[in-house]
Amino acid sequence: MAITIRDVAQAAGVSTATVSRALRGLPNVDDQTRQRVCRVAADLDYVISPSASRLASGRTGSVAVITPYIARWFFSTVLSGAESVLASAGIDLLLMSVSNPFGQMRLPPAPRLRRRVDGALVIAIPADDQELHEILDLGMPTSMIGVSVKGVPSVTIDDVQASRTATQHLVNLGHQRIGLIGGAPVSPPFTAGHDRRRGFMDVLAETGLSFDPSLESYGYFTIDGGERAMTDLLNQPVRPTAVFSMSDEMAFGAIRAMRNHGLQPGRDISIVGIDGHEVAELLDLSTVAQPVQDLGRIAAEALLEQLDGHADRQHQVVQRLATQLIVRGSTAPLT
Amino acid sequence: MAITIRDVAQAAGVSTATVSRALRGLPNVDDQTRQRVCRVAADLDYVISPSASRLASGRTGSVAVITPYIARWFFSTVLSGAESVLASAGIDLLLMSVSNPFGQMRLPPAPRLRRRVDGALVIAIPADDQELHEILDLGMPTSMIGVSVKGVPSVTIDDVQASRTATQHLVNLGHQRIGLIGGAPVSPPFTAGHDRRRGFMDVLAETGLSFDPSLESYGYFTIDGGERAMTDLLNQPVRPTAVFSMSDEMAFGAIRAMRNHGLQPGRDISIVGIDGHEVAELLDLSTVAQPVQDLGRIAAEALLEQLDGHADRQHQVVQRLATQLIVRGSTAPLT
DNA sequence: TTGTAAGCGTTATCAA
DNA sequence: TTGATAACGCTTACAA
Numbered sequence: 001m002a003i004t005i006r007d008v009a010q011a012a013g014v015s016t017a018t019v020s021r022a023l024r025g026l027p028n029v030d031d032q033t034r035q036r037v038c039r040v041a042a043d044l045d046y047v048i049s050p051s052a053s054r055l056a057s058g059r060t061g062s063v064a065v066i067t068p069y070i071a072r073w074f075f076s077t078v079l080s081g082a083e084s085v086l087a088s089a090g091i092d093l094l095l096m097s098v099s100n101p102f103g104q105m106r107l108p109p110a111p112r113l114r115r116r117v118d119g120a121l122v123i124a125i126p127a128d129d130q131e132l133h134e135i136l137d138l139g140m141p142t143s144m145i146g147v148s149v150k151g152v153p154s155v156t157i158d159d160v161q162a163s164r165t166a167t168q169h170l171v172n173l174g175h176q177r178i179g180l181i182g183g184a185p186v187s188p189p190f191t192a193g194h195d196r197r198r199g200f201m202d203v204l205a206e207t208g209l210s211f212d213p214s215l216e217s218y219g220y221f222t223i224d225g226g227e228r229a230m231t232d233l234l235n236q237p238v239r240p241t242a243v244f245s246m247s248d249e250m251a252f253g254a255i256r257a258m259r260n261h262g263l264q265p266g267r268d269i270s271i272v273g274i275d276g277h278e279v280a281e282l283l284d285l286s287t288v289a290q291p292v293q294d295l296g297r298i299a300a301e302a303l304l305e306q307l308d309g310h311a312d313r314q315h316q317v318v319q320r321l322a323t324q325l326i327v328r329g330s331t332a333p334l335t
Numbered sequence: 336m337a338i339t340i341r342d343v344a345q346a347a348g349v350s351t352a353t354v355s356r357a358l359r360g361l362p363n364v365d366d367q368t369r370q371r372v373c374r375v376a377a378d379l380d381y382v383i384s385p386s387a388s389r390l391a392s393g394r395t396g397s398v399a400v401i402t403p404y405i406a407r408w409f410f411s412t413v414l415s416g417a418e419s420v421l422a423s424a425g426i427d428l429l430l431m432s433v434s435n436p437f438g439q440m441r442l443p444p445a446p447r448l449r450r451r452v453d454g455a456l457v458i459a460i461p462a463d464d465q466e467l468h469e470i471l472d473l474g475m476p477t478s479m480i481g482v483s484v485k486g487v488p489s490v491t492i493d494d495v496q497a498s499r500t501a502t503q504h505l506v507n508l509g510h511q512r513i514g515l516i517g518g519a520p521v522s523p524p525f526t527a528g529h530d531r532r533r534g535f536m537d538v539l540a541e542t543g544l545s546f547d548p549s550l551e552s553y554g555y556f557t558i559d560g561g562e563r564a565m566t567d568l569l570n571q572p573v574r575p576t577a578v579f580s581m582s583d584e585m586a587f588g589a590i591r592a593m594r595n596h597g598l599q600p601g602r603d604i605s606i607v608g609i610d611g612h613e614v615a616e617l618l619d620l621s622t623v624a625q626p627v628q629d630l631g632r633i634a635a636e637a638l639l640e641q642l643d644g645h646a647d648r649q650h651q652v653v654q655r656l657a658t659q660l661i662v663r664g665s666t667a668p669l670t
Numbered sequence: 671t672t673g674t675a676a677g678c679g680t681t682a683t684c685a686a
Numbered sequence: 687t688t689g690a691t692a693a694c695g696c697t698t699a700c701a702a
Contacts, residue, residue, distance in 0.1 A: 002679095004678095004680085005680065006679080014688075016690095017682080017689060017690080017691090018687085018689075020680070021681095021688090028687060028688085029687070030688085033688085047446060047449045048679085049680065050450060050680095051386050051387075051390040051678080051679075051680085052390050052681085053680050053681075054386035054680085054694095055384070055386040055387050055680070055681090055693095055694045055696085056679075056680040056681035056682075057680075057681055057682085058681090058694075060386065062429075069415075071411045071414070071415040073406075076405060076411035076414075077406045079405055079411075080404075080405035080432070083430060083432055092451075093430045093431075094397075094428065094430075095400075095414075095418060095428045096422070097415070097419075111382060115337065115382055115384050115385060115386070116385050223613060252614070252617050255617070256616075279587070279614050279617070281591075282587050282590070282591055282614070282618065283617065337695095339695055339696085340695065340696060349672075349673085350672065350673045351674095352672075352674080352697080353672060353673075355698085356697095359697095363671060364671070365671060365672085368671080368672085383695090383696075384696065386694080386696090387697090388695080388696055389678090389696090390677095390679065390680080390694085390695080390697090391677080391678055391697040391698080392697055393678075393697090
């Protein structure tokens, strides 16, 4: 049906081997020959069959991006960064989401990867997740974002530091009774939730501030969760004068909760987040911004290096990108 | 190196043909045999080679999702809806973005699709876009979201109606001097920009309201663009008392512009958007909500039907999903 | 119900 | 620099 390499070979008066070499830009092909082959191929509107090429070469020319969420801001932004790099490199990007909320029956990711892709880009799957380790055990080139696992290249921010920055900002403003909106009661090591809690606690300890456990609440990194968490905090006998939210989106929810209680961010209670979400500016939310798109871009580049054999997985390092405190109206000096 | 179908066949004491049939759940295989084959395959940790399977069968088992943006709310939400359906169907999802802002040299989408995927899902590419027509000319199963092209199945909202609803809402509140924040000065037919402008104009005409051309401005469907557009409107000699923004994100920017001018949405100027963006609630923005995730889901289902041969492209219809006006504090009666 | 064997369209080895 | 040709691992008539 479709044009094959044989048709091109015949029309150009060469062998299929030569066509293959010419079209792929391999060396050891006469310039004249290459020109002719390319022209004939274009004339015939020939496109290579990826399936055949993959079968014969053993390479798929594609990588999987594995993510727990697609529509959330952080994840879609990382994804777009990764896509731009992979597309430029001519690599197909297979999108795979894992453990979706409705628990639909779908195959675990690891089996789906085998023989299907050359590598995997994993976005923010907790370091102790079983599916993650099944993926890593595949031994294929892998690059991770937002988590680190020993021996696997990854790109993250310094979560402890980001959290310290946010907390210190509140302390500097004179706050002493500071609430914390975290992800979940228990966060595995090497995840954002874990490290950000630690940065928070460290600053409190160093500053000699005590931490009231009733001032810790959990928003599960969603807007609604943040609202509930803040509502909890507001229902405490003695309210905090400032709150550190581990993500901007939870802070958005927290702001809504404050409004529902007739409170105004910055005036009545200070609040700071982490992310640098576009909407944070609209809500006048102070935040520690992270370069989310770069996270995806750089992780994709690290993956490409592994695919090209320029680097060994074992020799890769954890890359930490810088964050930046952005002060807005939601944080103000304690009056 | 890896286990092949032959290894399984040998271990199970059957032919490769039987293994193939058994593993794929084809009929005409003895139950005993199937059980045994499946067990052996599992024991050997065998996974089928997609490349070989594709080459032999001619089907790729994958579809491309083609989108102009990945990180924007509408697009990532549509994408997540589509992904959930495709993943459940065991179809690989290739993510392809087109005409990215930096104009990187990348192949146009159409050639990249040929022989690589079984179908395409196109998100909101203008109906007159050349690349879109190159894709459609491929003649492969295709399903579109947010635009309609004659003869191609698509899923959208009724943009004219949604716009009418938003505009009528403002009119009902007594507003007579209503501004419009559109996408671009010129919008091709059958795009959201075109239809939403029409719905707006229709309501004005039917209501006997005149439209002042100086009250039309363009925000290019971005937050920043919306801010600039609103600033334009605010700089007019006579300001509007209400504004209809063609998207929530532009409305977000517009709200920021209003704040910069010391104006409060709802109190000083009413504003309504279209989308039902999660953040709209936070900003207390009235909006006409569209079921974005469903858009992706239903379009993906329509695509699957074409792939299964249950439907012919020509016989498909444009599916229009319902929208819903959500009234919040940003719109109030003219005082 | 099962087996045989001819493809599917490349790539890669080896020889020329 | 080029050409023959044997893989690559599966699917699918067709036969049994």
